[in-house]
Amino acid sequence: MFFIISFIVVVASVIGGYMAGGGHLAVLWMPFEFLIIFGAGIGAFIISNPKPILAASAKSFGSILKGSKYNKASYLELIGCLYAVFRLAKSKGDLALESHVEKPDESPLFQSFPGFAKDHHALVFLCDYLRLLTLGTSNAFELEGVMEAELETHHGEMHTVSGAVSTLGDSLPALGIVAAVLGVIHTMGSITEPPEVLGHLIGGALVGTFSGILMAYGLVSPMGKSLENTFNAEGQYMTCIKVALIAHMQGYAPQVSVEFCRKILTSDVRPTFAEVEEMVQNIPVQS
Secondary structure (H helix, E strand, C coil): CHHHHHHHHHHHHHHHHHHHCCCCHHHHCCHHHHHHHHHHHHHHHHHHCCHHHHHHHHHCHHHHHHCCCCCHHHHHHHHHHHHHHHHHHHHHCHHHHHHHHHCHHHCHHHHCCHHHHHCHHHHHHHHHHHHHHHCCCCCHHHHHHHHHHHHHHHHHHHHHHHHHHHHHHHHHHHHHHHHHHHHHHHHHCCCCCCHHHHHHHHHHHHHHHHHHHHHHHHHHHHHHHHHHHHHHHHHHHHHHHHHHHHHHHCCCCHHHHHHHHHHCCCCCCCCCHHHHHHHHHCCCCCC
C-alpha cells in the first residue's frame, strides 16, 4: 500500500505540475510510444534473464506492494521461539528436538509461534540445522561456515531478482529515446505539413523520452530498490537465527543465546531487553 501511495504521489506531482503550467493532458497520451518502450523493455527483460529469475520476479510483486513482513513484533516472536527451542534442548538434550524438527507443521513447539511457523523458509532453515544437532554435530565453527554459505547463496539468488528489475529500470530511458527517434523519423516524413501538425508530431516524439525517464526513475528503479530492501530484511532475519543457534552450540544459556540474536538487530525492529524478558517468562514449557 505504501508503494502504491508513493507512486501516486510521483505521478500526481509530475502531471499536476505539467497541467498547472498550462500543459494539456491529452498530448501525453501516445499509446504507440508506450508500446515501443514497454514492449521492448519487457522483451529485453525476458531475453536477459533465465526462467527461474523470471518466475521469481513475477512472484516478487507481492513483496513490492506489501514491503518487508519483518517488524518488531515478528522479531519478538522469533526470539521467543528460539528461546523455547534452546530451553528444551538444554533441559532434555538435543535429541528432544527430533520429533519437532521432523514434523514442524505438527509440532506444538513451533505452532505456539504461528507467525514464525508460517514462514516456510525460516522454519525449514532452523529445522535443518537443529536436525544436524540431533545427529551429533557439535563443531559450531564448521556449522557456522555452512550456514553462512547457504545464506550467501540465498542472498545472491534474491538479489539477482532485484538486480534484474533495476536493470530494466536503467534501460527504459534509452528505450524512450528509441521511441523519440522513431517519432522524429515519422515527423520528418511529414515535413510538408503545416506547423500545428508538425508541432503535434514532435510533441508526440518527445513523449517517448518523457515516458521512459518517468517510468524508469519514478516506478521501475524504485521497485528494484524496494525489492532489495525487502530481501535485505529477510537476510537479517535469517542471520538472527544463525547467530542464536551458534551461541546455543557454544554452550550459552537460552537467555544469553537469544540476547546475542537481539543485539544484532537494527534499532527499528529490535525489542528491548525488558520486552524480551517479559515475553520469555510467559512461554509455556514444552516436552
